[in-house]
Every structure is written in structure tokens, then in C-alpha cells.
Amino acid sequence: MKIATSILLLCALLFAACQAPTIQRAPEFNGDLVAAGHRKIAQAPAHDKNRWRLITAIHALNLGQHDEARTLLTTAMPSAGQILQSDARTRLAQSLFSPENVKGFHGESHERAMGWFYRGMFYWMDGEPDNARACFRTAQLMDALAAQPKHRADWVLLDYLDGYITTKLGRGGGDALTRAQANAGTTALPDYNSKANVMVFLQFGFGPMKKTGGDVGEKIVYDGGHSQARAARITVGGRTLIAPAFDNLTFQASTRGNRAMDAILAKKAGIKKTGDLVGDIGVTAGAILASEPKTEGAGVALLGAGLAGKIIGGSTEPRADTRTWTNLPQHLSFAALQLPTGTHTAVIEFLDANGIALPDRQKNVSVTVQTGRDTVLFVSD
Amino acid sequence: MKHITTLFIGIALWVAVGCTNINSQHGPSVTELRPGERGFVAGLGIESQDLVTISEKMARGILGAEPISNAEGKPVVVLEPINNDTRFPIDKDIFLTRIRVALSKNAAGKISFVAREHMDKLEKERDLKISGQVTGGEKITGNKFKGADFILTGTFKAISSRGASGASDYVLYTFQLIDPDTSDIVWEDFHEIKKQGKDDVTYR
Numbered sequence: 001m002k003i004a005t006s007i008l009l010l011c012a013l014l015f016a017a018c019q020a021p022t023i024q025r026a027p028e029f030n031g032d033l034v035a036a037g038h039r040k041i042a043q044a045p046a047h048d049k050n051r052w053r054l055i056t057a058i059h060a061l062n063l064g065q066h067d068e069a070r071t072l073l074t075t076a077m078p079s080a081g082q083i084l085q086s087d088a089r090t091r092l093a094q095s096l097f098s099p100e101n102v103k104g105f106h107g108e109s110h111e112r113a114m115g116w117f118y119r120g121m122f123y124w125m126d127g128e129p130d131n132a133r134a135c136f137r138t139a140q141l142m143d144a145l146a147a148q149p150k151h152r153a154d155w156v157l158l159d160y161l162d163g164y165i166t167t168k169l170g171r172g173g174g175d176a177l178t179r180a181q182a183n184a185g186t187t188a189l190p191d192y193n194s195k196a197n198v199m200v201f202l203q204f205g206f207g208p209m210k211k212t213g214g215d216v217g218e219k220i221v222y223d224g225g226h227s228q229a230r231a232a233r234i235t236v237g238g239r240t241l242i243a244p245a246f247d248n249l250t251f252q253a254s255t256r257g258n259r260a261m262d263a264i265l266a267k268k269a270g271i272k273k274t275g276d277l278v279g280d281i282g283v284t285a286g287a288i289l290a291s292e293p294k295t296e297g298a299g300v301a302l303l304g305a306g307l308a309g310k311i312i313g314g315s316t317e318p319r320a321d322t323r324t325w326t327n328l329p330q331h332l333s334f335a336a337l338q339l340p341t342g343t344h345t346a347v348i349e350f351l352d353a354n355g356i357a358l359p360d361r362q363k364n365v366s367v368t369v370q371t372g373r374d375t376v377l378f379v380s381d
Numbered sequence: 382m383k384h385i386t387t388l389f390i391g392i393a394l395w396v397a398v399g400c401t402n403i404n405s406q407h408g409p410s411v412t413e414l415r416p417g418e419r420g421f422v423a424g425l426g427i428e429s430q431d432l433v434t435i436s437e438k439m440a441r442g443i444l445g446a447e448p449i450s451n452a453e454g455k456p457v458v459v460l461e462p463i464n465n466d467t468r469f470p471i472d473k474d475i476f477l478t479r480i481r482v483a484l485s486k487n488a489a490g491k492i493s494f495v496a497r498e499h500m501d502k503l504e505k506e507r508d509l510k511i512s513g514q515v516t517g518g519e520k521i522t523g524n525k526f527k528g529a530d531f532i533l534t535g536t537f538k539a540i541s542s543r544g545a546s547g548a549s550d551y552v553l554y555t556f557q558l559i560d561p562d563t564s565d566i567v568w569e570d571f572h573e574i575k576k577q578g579k580d581d582v583t584y585r
Binding site for chain 1: 465582
């Protein structure tokens with residue numbers, strides 16, 4: 001009987017050892033972020049490729065490789081209105097013995113909104129402002145499921161740009177501007193200039209990161225992003241204007257509230273915790289009882305039940321999906337300018353919370369203004 | 382024995398038919414559908430089946446419109462890009478192109494379209510001819526580019542909502558034929574589609 005007890009204890013030890021974390025090697029890097037991103041896309045499992053496409057798209061965007069960024073975003077994102085359907089991977093994500101991150105990556109609502117925001121910017125670059133507006137509206141709709149009504153569809157810049165484009169297309173964009181201003185709080189948003197022909201999209205800092213929360217990792221918790229820059233000062237053609245921060249991505253991510261998936265993960269967490277508790281009690285009490293000849297039979301039975309509890313608890317995977325679009329910014333900003341046709345140099349300085357220009361962050365950007373279409377610039381700190 | 386054989390053949394046929402359901406996600410990896418058919422990746426947006434239905438309806442409407450059916454000679458129609466006021470980015474030319482080809486196919490020479498979108502290339506070609514760098518310049522006397530008798534354009538508007546119970550999109554497609562001399566809307570028609578759906582629970 002002692003042999004049986006030893007085998008059971010050995011099994012318990014083996015199961016515990018099986019949970020040791022796997023060590024992942026750092027990726028190779030030769031200085032080219034886009035090339036490294038493509039390697040990661042190639043190496044990533046199918047359900048995680050889109051995340052690497054999105055990350056690589058922003059590297060490409062920051063490096064001015066707009067065609068590359070546009071293609072990656074288009075490939076990574078479902079079309080507007082596409083229903084994200086159930087498949088083998090989503091069913092696996094809901095199963096007791098798989099973590100959530102086995103499903104295909106589409107990001108959380110703030111990440112989906114950012115994808116549409118960037119796509120809208122590209123449509124505007126391509127001279128299709130109404131398609132850009134369509135993307136900004138879809139982006140805003142991604143945020144419509146926030147738990148608190150006041151946080152639903154409350155991105156300031158998305159409404160502001162919706163109204164701006166509507167105004168430029170000769171219709172009234174006042175309603176969207178009113179919504180944007182209501183969500184902007186004390187930040188005074190610039191009025192629309194229907195004759196503005198240079199649109200400057202700005203972003204600052206590092207966005208929020210997901211990590212697991214809850215007793216057994218069943219919740220997503222956001223590590224707040226960080227940005228020294230709080231505004232940008234643009235000087236061009238003898239004019240200077242301040243572009244305030246319109247949106248804070250940490251705020252948008254953390255005001256999402258509970259997801260439908262959280263209820264499934266909570267159920268899994270309950271099973272895991274119960275299994276672990278039964279296991280702890282069963283194994284401890286069973287080992288004590290099994291050591292006495294009088295209670296040996298009951299002890300072994302309890303040990304078996306405890307082991308079964310441990311197996312169920314150890315095999316249950318309630319971990320939330322913390323895969324993150326890691327290179328999103330903390331703040332979004334925007335400025336519109338009216339410049340004569342030709343080439344200009346814009347000086348862009350990033351300002352801290354006190355309005356002081358941050359050293360080594362100044363950027364000189366060449367702006368080529370054409371007749372009959374808007375020039376769209378993207379500048380990141 | 383006869384009954385068993387019949388039953389066996391019946392079941393085999395039923396299984397074979399079931400296996401060839403082209404709309405099944407578990408079927409072949411590539412499936413060719415008619416453009417008017419709704420595929421299994423259908424969503425809430427503007428899709429090929431909407432394009433086919435709407436463009437055919439509008440083409441029929443335009444052909445039956447009084448200014449077209451009673452026009453003397455062949456009226457010249459210019460296509461102007463659609464104003465997209467929805468949340469769906471679209472290829473704005475695709476609807477008008479689809480209507481144009483449907484009209485060209487069914488109008489039997491009643492309507493003439495001009496290729497304004499190629500104006501730069503056309504002007505370049507005309508200038509080459511006039512300058513004698515290529516042949517055909519002798520046939521050009523004055524400006525031969527045609528002006529429009531009518532402008533065909535459209536506007537798409539939408540009401541979109543999203544909540545815990547799913548997402549819904551209503552899109553109103555309107556098309557107008559406008560007389561550019563008077564700004565009169567000489568013909569107008571619309572089509573409306575409402576779709577709703579729900580993402581899988583893991584993405585909500």
C-alpha cells in the first residue's frame with residue numbers, strides 16, 4: 001500500500017513539474033524593424049500572425065513605409081461589418097483546458113479602434129476622405145460596448161475627424177464636433193477650417209499593456225501607458241499652433257469594462273480554484289490518514305480524490321488573453337493647417353505637461369501641398 | 382433485401398449531397414459562388430450580393446425613366462463618384478461601373494457614356510494627334526469631347542448601432558440622374574438593406 005501512496009505522490013510531483021514555464025529565446029534583430037516584423041509574422045502560429053502584422057504595420061508607418069503599413073493593416077483586420085464567427089480556435093478558447101489566447105487575434109476594442117483609425121488616415125492620404133470618415137465611424141463603433149454608458153463611443157478624435165471631413169465635404173459637421181467637445185472635457189478643440197488642406201496626425205508615448213489579473217489570471221488588467229509629451233507645437237509658414245492630446249489610450253482600454261468572455265473565464269477560474277482546493281485538502285488529509293494502518297484505506301481514497309482535484313485544477317486554463325498590440329501610442333493628437341501649394345518645412349516640437357518643448361524630440365517634416373486634395377502627414381514622437 | 386438496398390443507396394445519396402453543400406464552412410477550401418449569392422463569410426457591410434441587386438434595380442429604373450426612354454438621340458451620361466456617408470469604406474466606382482455595364486448591355490445603344498475618369502489620357506492623346514506626332518489629327522476639328530446630358534451619381538447613408546445583443550447596420554442607397562443644365566433631379570431611386578449579426582462570444 002505504501003508503494004501505491006508513493007506512486008500517487010510521485011504523480012502529483014510530476015504534474016507540478018509539468019507546469020514549469022517554457023523559455024522563449026529573444027528574436028533575432030539586425031536593426032530593420034519591418035524585416036524583423038516579417039520574420040515574426042512568418043514564425044508566428046496562424047492565430048497570432050495578425051498581431052505581428054499590426055505591430056509591424058506601425059513600425060512601417062513610423063519609418064514612412066506607408067504602402068507596407070497599409071497592406072499589413074488591411075491583411076490583419078477583418079473588413080468593416082465582418083462578423084467574427086465561431087471556429088475551432090474560438091471553441092478551444094472557451095474550453096476548460098485551453099487558455100483564451102488560442103483564438104485568432106483581433107485585439108480588444110481599443111486595439112480594433114486603432115486599426116480602423118490608422119486605416120482611415122491612409123484613406124485620407126489616398127484622397128478618399130469619405131472612406132476615411134467611414135473608417136473613423138467604424139473605429140468609434142468598436143468602443144460602443146463599454147460597460148458604462150458614458151464611456152461608450154467616447155473617442156474624441158474619431159468624432160472630431162468625422163465632423164471635420166463632413167464639413168470639408170460641404171455638409172454640417174457640427175453634431176460630431178459637439179460630441180467630440182463633450183467628451184474632450186476641458187480640452188478646447190480647434191474649430192473646423194473647411195479650407196484646411198494639410199492634416200497632421202500626431203501620436204505620443206507608449207500605450208497600455210495587458211497583463212493577467214484575478215486569482216488565477218482570469219482577468220485582463222491594463223498597465224498604464226506613458227508619455228512625457230502632452231501636446232505638440234507645429235510651426236510652418238510663419239504660423240505656430242498647438243495640437244492638444246485628444247485621446248488617451250490607457251483611458252480607452254481601461255474603461256472597456258467586462259467582456260462576454262470574462263464570464264467564461266470566471267467559470268473556468270472557479271473550477272480551477274475548486275479543483276486546487278479539493279486537491280490540497282485531499283492530498284494533505286489523505287497522506288495523513290494513509291500513514292495510519294487503521295485509516296489507510298480511507299486515506300488512499302482521499303489521496304486519490306485529492307489527486308483528481310489537482311489534475312482538474314492543474315489542467316484548467318482560465319488565463320485571459322493578454323496578447324497586446326505593443327507599439328500603440330499613449331496619446332493621439334491632430335492639427336489641420338491651410339497652406340499654399342508648394343513645399344514647406346514644418347517644425348514639430350513635443351511639449352510636456354508644463355508646455356515646455358522636450359529636448360531631442362523636435363522633428364522637421366517636409367510638406368508638399370498639392371492643389372485639389374489634402375496632404376496628410378503622420379508624425380510620432 | 383430490396384428495402385435494405387434501397388435504404389442503403391438512399392443514405393449514400395443523402396450523405397453525398399450533404400457533403401457538397403457549398404455554403405458549408407467545413408466544405409472545400411475554395412468555393413466559387415455567383416456574385417449575387419450570400420457566402421458564409423457574409424457580414425454587415427456592403428457586399429457583392431448587394432452590389433448586384435442594387436445595380437440591376439437601378440439600371441432597370443434608369444432605362445424606364447421618362448427622360449431616357451423618350452430622349453431624342455442618345456443621351457450622354459457622365460458618372461460622378463458616389464458620396465459615401467456610411468461606416469463602410471467602399472470602392473466608390475464599383476456601383477456606378479456595375480450600373481453602367483448593366484445599362485450598356487440592356488440599353489441597346491440608347492445611352493452613351495463618356496469616360497471622364499480617363500480625361501487626362503484622352504487629352505494627351507488628342508494633343509498628340511493635333512501636334513502630328515501620331516496619325517489621326519486631321520479628323521479633329523474643334524473640341525469633340527462630349528458634354529453631359531445627365532449626371533448619374535448616388536449617396537449611401539447608414540444608421541449603425543452596436544450593443545451587447547449584437548450589431549446592426551441599415552444602409553440607404555440612393556441614386557440620382559441629374560440634368561446639369563437645370564440641376565433638376567430627373568430620376569431617383571433607392572434601395573435599403575438592414576443587416577444584423579453578433580460576433581462570437583470570445584470577441585465580444
